[in-house]
Amino acid sequence: MSDHIRIVLVNTTHPGNIGGVARAMKNxxxxxxCLVSPKVFPHRDADARASGATDLLESAMVVDSLDEAIADCELVFGTSARERHIPWPLVDPRELAAIAAPLQGKAKVAILFGRxxxxxTNEELQRCHHHVHIPAVDSFSSxxxxxxxxxxxxxxRMAALAEEPMNKPQWGTNWDIDLAEQRELELMFEHLERTLVKIDFLDPDNPRQLMPRLRRLLQRAVPDKxxxxxxxxxxxxxxxxxxxAPVKDDDDV
Amino acid sequence: MSDHIRIVLVNTTHPGNIGGVARAMKNxxxxxxCLVSPKVFPHRDADARASGATDLLESAMVVDSLDEAIADCELVFGTSARERHIPWPLVDPRELAAIAAPLQGKAKVAILFGRxxxxxTNEELQRCHHHVHIPAVDSFSSxxxxxxxxxxxxxxRMAALAEEPMNKPQWGTNWDIDLAEQRELELMFEHLERTLVKIDFLDPDNPRQLMPRLRRLLQRAVPDKxxxxxxxxxxxxxxxxxxxAPVKDDDDV
Known part of the structure; x- marks a missing residue:
């Protein structure tokens, strides 16, 4: 019913947690x-906590980098427990579901969970279109x-089961063009960064918050192809x- | 905020689960x-999974019978994974919250979780005013x-927070930077269009849908200043x- 949703665990330390995640997902x-560089996997603790969801552990994709995990996803959410230096579009789990559930059959959605x-990390969070925060109490929020x-x-699942039509996001459903995949966005951001250096707008030695700001702006719009x-x-x-570009003399090398 | 809600665990087998419950509650x-005849408690696995919520384990009430656990409660919910012989008033977790959250200061509510x-057991479930079912998939529902x-x-918590104003850095509200005004956007789009003409990307005689597409993209992101x-x-x-730019001869005019 929700095969367009990918759960991505980044650098998970305890294999028991991976098992608990598999069980929750299957429920x-x-x-x-998808597991990005798990510390220990497979492991008997993962199987034990999965408690009947070991099929998800066996079919899990294990990759070395976040890039690989989300390359074919059009929409990426990152879970975040705390306020970041640059605020990012932030949703709660219900809002996430209202956005993501109707994209079934239309777009691949990744939801990232950290260590x-x-x-x-901030860099990982900046790869996301939106951040999602579970509204825990401030004093004990993890x-x-x-x-x-x-x-x-x-x-x-509540959103998928709801009979009343969800509020449609402005993109992704009934949109005229397919949404861009994450790898296309990354190539664009690399191209943008190179060009900004060439026109002397971005100083590689002092980049400040320029690329994060541009990422945040463009990802917020969830660009199409x-x-x-x-x-x-x-x-x-x-x-x-x-x-x-000036041809360099051999002396310069 | 929700001190009228009591979580009651009946005959829990694994102390790690008790710790996980304490952490979830404190979050x-x-x-x-309240623990009704836990098999093993206290235990280091409970402390480990509580991960900072050991205060809840220390203050937990441990009793011998369900009677003692719910004696002072006005409203009792029992979690149920499956249909019972006699149908009972059944709510989902959201409906439970809609009923229970507003009873703060008015009634004590117990929510029972089984082995x-x-x-x-059927007898325990029959002690409850309502049953609550988490809508898992039928084939893997526990x-x-x-x-x-x-x-x-x-x-x-979502129900309790719904009465409070949200405090989120959505762009537009609680964003770190003021949103751009429409006139600033227009000046930017004019600047963009001029520049695209200068770099021969936009042909003024055949502009096609280029500027509308760029407007749609950037306005979707609701840019800040x-x-x-x-x-x-x-x-x-x-x-x-x-x-x-080449200096024009008078002859060209």
């Missing part, structure tokens, strides 16, 4: 589990990772205007 | 935990007990890279 009708002790997956997958192509076309047109 | 702002392997407590306490300034800065940096 709620999900099956697409047990310190969550996702949920067990399997518990966090349980809450979010529960909301996805044509929009990404247009943006890359503009960057190429800018590059064509630039004077040729 | 969601609950503190009243890991077979839940609550949640871990800490996961079940997490879902239900999450719904209680700094983002608009960054974009205009990039356009200015591009313009600085361009060769000077």
């Amino acid at each position: 709620m009708g999900l099956s697409d589990l 047990e002790d310190r969550g996702l 949920l067990n990772i399997a518990a966090a997956v349980q809450v979010i997958t529960y909301e996805l 044509i929009e990404v192509n247009v943006l890359r076309g503009i960057l190429t047109a800018v590059e064509r205007q630039l004077p040729p | 969601m702002g609950l503190s009243d935990l 890991e392997d077979r839940g609550l 949640l871990n007990i800490a996961a079940a407590v997490q879902v239900i306490t999450y719904e209680l 700094i983002e608009v300034n960054v974009l205009r800065g990039i356009l200015t940096a591009v313009e600085r890279q361009l060769p000077p």
Whole structure:
């Protein structure tokens, strides 16, 4: 029912938690589990906590990098327990479900869960279109990772089961163009960064918050494929205007 | 905030699950935990899984019978994974929260969770005013007990928070930077269009849908003032890279 949802666990330390996640997912009708560099996996503790969901552990995709985990996803949510330096579009689990559930058959959605002790890094969070926060009490806000997956997958299932039509997001459903995949976005951001360096707008030695700000802006809009192509076309047109790079003397090498 | 809610665990087998329940409760702002004849308690596995919620384990009431656990409660819910012989008033976790959250200060509410392997007995379930069912998939419907407590306490917290104004950095409200005004956006789009013409990406005689597409993309993100300034800065940096415009002869006029 919700095969467009991928749960991505980044650098999980305790294999028991991976098992707990698999069980929570299977309870709620999900099956697409991806593990980015788990510390210990497979492991008997994972099997024990999975308690009948070992099929999800066996079919889990294990990859080395977050890039691989989300390359084919059009919409990426990152779980975040705390306020970040740059605020990011933030939803609660119910809002996440209202956005993601109707994308069944239309877009692949990844939901990222970070390390047990310190969550996702800022760089990982900046790869996300939206952040999702489970509204725990401020003084004790860190949920067990399997518990966090349980809450979010529960909301996805409630949304999928709801008979009344959900509020449609403005993109993704009834949109004219397919949404861009994450790898297309990454190539665009790399192209953008290169070009900004060439036009002396971005100083590689002092990048400040420029790329995060541009990522946040563009990802907030969840670009479609044509929009990404247009943006890359503009960057190429800018590059064509630039004077040729000076040929370096051998002495400079 | 929800001190009228008591979580009651009946004959729990694994102390780790008791710890997981304590953590879930504390995450969601609950503190009243009652254990009916736990098999092993206290235990280091409970402390480990509680992960900072050991205060709830220390203050937990341990009793011999369900009677003692719920004697002072006005409303009792029992969690049930499956249909029972005699249908009982059945709610989902959201409906439970809608009933129970407003009783703060008015009534004491107990929510019962049964054994890991077979839940609550029929006799125990018949002590309840309502049953609550978490809508798992039929073929794999048994949640871990800490996961079940997490879902239900999450719904209680969502219901409790619904009465408070949200405090989220959605863009537009509580964002770090003021949103751009429409006139600032228009100046940016004019600047963008001029620059695209200069770099030969936009043909003024055949503009097609380029500017509408770029408007749609950027306006969808609802840019803030700094983002608009960054974009205009990039356009200015591009313009600085361009060769000077040719001086027109009078003959051309």
